[in-house]
Amino acid sequence: MASAEKERGLAERIANYRAALEVDANEAQTRFHVIDEFISAELDWRKDAIRVEPYLEGAGFADYALFSSGRCKAILEAKRDGVDLCAVKQSQMAVVALFF
Numbered sequence: 001m002a003s004a005e006k007e008r009g010l011a012e013r014i015a016n017y018r019a020a021l022e023v024d025a026n027e028a029q030t031r032f033h034v035i036d037e038f039i040s041a042e043l044d045w046r047k048d049a050i051r052v053e054p055y056l057e058g059a060g061f062a063d064y065a066l067f068s069s070g071r072c073k074a075i076l077e078a079k080r081d082g083v084d085l086c087a088v089k090q091s092q093m094a095v096v097a098l099f100f
Contacts, residue, residue: 006042010042013041013042017033017034017037017038020033020034021033021034027078030078031063031078035063035064035076035078039064039066039076045066049066049067049068050064050065050066050067051064051065051066051067052064056072056075059075062075062076062077063076063077063078064076064077064078
């Protein structure tokens with residue numbers, strides 16, 4: 001889907017994500033109704049290129065690993081609002097906080 005086309009309705013979709021969190025914000029519900037949907041629908045990541053709860057050598061378990069061309073391109077670690085990510089010893093990593 002083209003970028004301009006995807007932008008139409010984005011505010012409504014974000015409102016729907018927020019509403020889903022207000023109904024029941026436990027981890028499983030949040031992942032099912034918000035994060036999984038956001039990764040595939042908003043970021044256009046193919047479901048067969050997403051690994052859930054993978055073990056990463058030297059880092060441990062992650063919530064999501066996003067792959068492209070057989071290589072891990074991004075790690076997504078979801079935390080409850082107000083919980084800080086701990087510092088890790090990775091030299092090639094950027095932390096980007098996404099909030100709804």
